[in-house]
Amino acid sequence: MRGTKFAIGGIRVSEKLPNSDGAEPSGAKSDGLRLLITDLISGELAPREAERLTRLLAKDSTARAEYQRQIVMHAMLHWRYGGAGMSDQSEINPRTILELMEEVEEAAERRSRQQALAQVRQGTDRALQQRKSASLGRNSHRRARAIIIPRSVAYVLAGSIVALFALVIYGLWPQPLPTTVATVEGVATVEDSVEAEWRDSELSSSPGTRLSRGRYELVGGILELSMDDGAMVMVESPAIMELVAAGRMRLHRGKLVGKVPRSAIGFVVETPLATLVDLGTEFGVAVDEHDASNVQVFDGRVEAVIRGDDQRVPLVRDQAVRMALVDGRTQVSVVPLEQMQFVRRLPNREKVPPYAAAVLKAKPLIYWRFEAAERGTVKNEMGGRFQGRIQTSGVGATGLRDGVMVFEPSNPGLVVCENPRDLPILRDYSVELWMKPARQHRGALVSMGVQTTDVKHPTNSGILVAVCGPTGRPRDLEDPKNRPGYIRFLHRSPPTEDGRFGTSCYSGERYTAATWQHVVAVKDGPEMRLYVNGQLSGQATDASVFSSSFCFHIGQLYARSPVERPFVGELDELAVYDRVLRADEVIEHFELPRPSLHRGDTSR
Amino acid sequence: MEADSQQYHQIVTDFQSSLYAFICSLMGGSENARDVLQEVNLVLWSKAGEYDSSREFRPWAFRIAYLQVLAFRRRQQRDRLVFDDALINTIAAEFVDDVDSRLAALDRCIDGLAETHRDLLRKHYEEGRAPSSIGESMGRTANAVAASLYRIRRVLAECVERSLRLEGSG
Numbered sequence: 125m126r127g128t129k130f131a132i133g134g135i136r137v138s139e140k141l142p143n144s145d146g147a148e149p150s151g152a153k154s155d156g157l158r159l160l161i162t163d164l165i166s167g168e169l170a171p172r173e174a175e176r177l178t179r180l181l182a183k184d185s186t187a188r189a190e191y192q193r194q195i196v197m198h199a200m201l202h203w204r205y206g207g208a209g210m211s212d213q214s215e216i217n218p219r220t221i222l223e224l225m226e227e228v229e230e231a232a233e234r235r236s237r238q239q240a241l242a243q244v245r246q247g248t249d250r251a252l253q254q255r256k257s258a259s260l261g262r263n264s265h266r267r268a269r270a271i272i273i274p275r276s277v278a279y280v281l282a283g284s285i286v287a288l289f290a291l292v293i294y295g296l297w298p299q300p301l302p303t304t305v306a307t308v309e310g311v312a313t314v315e316d317s318v319e320a321e322w323r324d325s326e327l328s329s330s331p332g333t334r335l336s337r338g339r340y341e342l343v344g345g346i347l348e349l350s351m352d353d354g355a356m357v358m359v360e361s362p363a364i365m366e367l368v369a370a371g372r373m374r375l376h377r378g379k380l381v382g383k384v385p386r387s388a389i390g391f392v393v394e395t396p397l398a399t400l401v402d403l404g405t406e407f408g409v410a411v412d413e414h415d416a417s418n419v420q421v422f423d424g425r426v427e428a429v430i431r432g433d434d435q436r437v438p439l440v441r442d443q444a445v446r447m448a449l450v451d452g453r454t455q456v457s458v459v460p461l462e463q464m465q466f467v468r469r470l471p472n473r474e475k476v477p478p479y480a481a482a483v484l485k486a487k488p489l490i491y492w493r494f495e496a497a498e499r500g501t502v503k504n505e506m507g508g509r510f511q512g513r514i515q516t517s518g519v520g521a522t523g524l525r526d527g528v529m530v531f532e533p534s535n536p537g538l539v540v541c542e543n544p545r546d547l548p549i550l551r552d553y554s555v556e557l558w559m560k561p562a563r564q565h566r567g568a569l570v571s572m573g574v575q576t577t578d579v580k581h582p583t584n585s586g587i588l589v590a591v592c593g594p595t596g597r598p599r600d601l602e603d604p605k606n607r608p609g610y611i612r613f614l615h616r617s618p619p620t621e622d623g624r625f626g627t628s629c630y631s632g633e634r635y636t637a638a639t640w641q642h643v644v645a646v647k648d649g650p651e652m653r654l655y656v657n658g659q660l661s662g663q664a665t666d667a668s669v670f671s672s673s674f675c676f677h678i679g680q681l682y683a684r685s686p687v688e689r690p691f692v693g694e695l696d697e698l699a700v701y702d703r704v705l706r707a708d709e710v711i712e713h714f715e716l717p718r719p720s721l722h723r724g725d726t727s728r
Numbered sequence: 729m730e731a732d733s734q735q736y737h738q739i740v741t742d743f744q745s746s747l748y749a750f751i752c753s754l755m756g757g758s759e760n761a762r763d764v765l766q767e768v769n770l771v772l773w774s775k776a777g778e779y780d781s782s783r784e785f786r787p788w789a790f791r792i793a794y795l796q797v798l799a800f801r802r803r804q805q806r807d808r809l810v811f812d813d814a815l816i817n818t819i820a821a822e823f824v825d826d827v828d829s830r831l832a833a834l835d836r837c838i839d840g841l842a843e844t845h846r847d848l849l850r851k852h853y854e855e856g857r858a859p860s861s862i863g864e865s866m867g868r869t870a871n872a873v874a875a876s877l878y879r880i881r882r883v884l885a886e887c888v889e890r891s892l893r894l895e896g897s898g
Binding site for chain 2: 158161162163164165166167169174177178181182185188189191192193194195196197198199200201202203204205425438440441574575577672
């Protein structure tokens with residue numbers, strides 16, 4: 125290994141350059157190449173520099189090798205992390221060929237639009253006039269496609285697009301529309317509702333009800349609307365909103381969650397203090413009685429244009445801000461993301477059993493019901509992220525059976541959470557599940573930790589919910605931490621495999637083999653609680669919190685070989701919360717019948 | 729016929745990551761690469777009947793991708809482009825396609841990175857944040873962030889190459 129230093133942007137960056145098969149260009153030439161490639165990948169390569177890079181690559185095969193190494197890794201990382209819509213590419217279905225053709229046409233259209241955008245920026249007044257007249261004349265269910273922009277391009281052009289929107293939308297916050305619903309054509313349709321109630325009692329909230337432009341007050345329940353431009357909006361009572369157009373609404377009070385597919389990019393929610401322009405995403409907005417609003421982005425991107433000045437606040441996934449009026453000016457502050465604040469999905473009461481409805485209402489981050497697996501993937505009922513991937517050796521019957529996850533002794537398998545790096549488990553959390561151990565044994569039900577490069581201990585445990593059993597080692601008989609027959613809830617921060625650290629909370633009673641049991645592990649500030657079948661069964665104290673994200677899996681101690689502490693038996697209805705599950709919720713959940721019960725299992 | 733169609737579908741699907749890396753390599757980055765990949769898929773599908781299953785799929789698919797990149801280049805304004813046709817041709821000829829096996833090794837290599845570096849990758853590649861945006865939240869310059877990303881890519885590329893060599897020898 126050899127090390128060099130080079131200056132970038134006034135900061136000295138230490139850069140270790142490995143001697144990779146002698147293929148590394150050296151010295152100033154290497155630094156120059158590195159800067160050129162960096163700028164190229166960042167999309168900031170000036171034309172003159174591009175010429176320089178072209179000349180360099182054309183004549184120097186070593187430079188080309190370095191370029192290929194960087195660009196291929198860049199592409200692989202894009203692919204691996206699913207950025208820029210890469211996940212859409214992983215499976216090409218021949219039946220989608222027509223959609224593909226449409227996309228290609230759209231792509232061509234978009235490219236020509238990029239050029240048009242530059243012209244539009246030169247004449248913002250003209251753009252304002254065009255937007256106004258367009259909105260007056262709009263009578264189509266599909267909005268104009270001038271705002272459909274691919275995500276990758278949107279990243280680059282976001283600033284300019286929003287500048288355009290800021291100009292055309294800002295200042296158009298007119299006088300509130302009359303409370304009486306206008307009799308012009310509809311702009312949205314009620315898709316579904318749960319106990320929804322309008323202030324105007326004559327208005328229906330049944331699915332299929334068309335809503336026209338106008339002001340609405342939702343005094344009870346939750347309502348799911350599909351806007352005519354394709355955006356889906358979940359409104360939670362109490363709320364006062366105005367439907368302005370197929371792609372635009374105002375929120376005066378209350379909460380909504382917008383889910384905006386690519387076809388509806390550009391959907392706008394106006395709040396008293398800001399205009400939110402969606403760039404293809406899922407986001408939540410809450411407006412309180414002082415006109416202050418909280419905005420959270422669950423996925424994708426949103427741009428908030430502050431009313432009254434030109435400030436634009438770009439927001440990406442898992443970011444949240446609060447906008448409030450202080451001394452006559454809108455102040456924007458970053459606030460913690462609160463997953464609990466918004467209802468993002470409406471339970472289908474006809475299909476969802478009461479137990480599942482209760483868990484959905486409790487808003488876990490992860491809810492694996494194990495009802496069915498599509499290509500080995502267990503769905504997270506709470507949304508796209510944190511799905512489970514079933515991993516088995518392919519021998520034996522480990523996998524889903526009759527709506528539960530079965531772990532067979534002949535085939536130790538596990539279910540690994542996909543993309544778990546964002547799992548925001550820090551201080552308070554809860555893990556809830558139903559388990560039916562085949563026998564008394566030592567097996568890991570739920571394991572969260574940090575991956576290591578240690579071959580023997582590939583995971584440093586942070587959170588563990590496990591059944592205890594004989595270890596087979598005589599010395600463990602004297603170990604107070606080994607309590608065969610009991611349930612163990614371990615909290616260990618920082619995560620490590622060193623058994624001397626962390627705090628274990630054990631159940632007060634032995635678990636029962638071949639019987640379904642409801643288990644909930646709760647970390648509430650410094651308190652650890654373990655509930656079994658609705659009863660508080662064990663308590664412990666540990667004030668430590670987590671500071672890093674986890675990998676997360678069930679069925680074994682480690683997420684990869686060696687197989688350690690495989691759980692043998694059945695597991696169902698797993699939920700992970702980033703909050704404390706209260707005792708009354710634990711009891712409520714336990715008392716509801718486990719959904720898979722009707723499938724012939726009478727042991728609960 | 730149905731079996732042929734399914735087989736073709738599978739081959740095209742299996743080659744998506746390789747084609748994407750190839751296109752990025754010819755275009756000098758990932759901007760617009762996705763659109764070009766869509767165009768390549770469209771051509772691959774429209775030419776499904778012409779594909780001779782006794783011949784290797786890879787050179788055929790890469791040839792189509794190469795032509796699509798050149799076609800894309802012709803449609804673009806010249807100042808938006810990086811490489812000329814001759815260099816694109818050279819890069820295409822030297823492209824080593826083992827992206828699939830590299831991707832399999834990549835996960836293990838990412839797991840071996842420091843948490844701060846994984847976080848940086850996630851911000852850039854998963855959230856799509858530019859180095860300037862990441863830098864703002866970390867109190868670093870955009871250039872420093874871009875340099876870190878360069879170094880991480882280098883370390884990962886070497887780790888992946890080492891893994892492949894070990895697998896090859898083991």
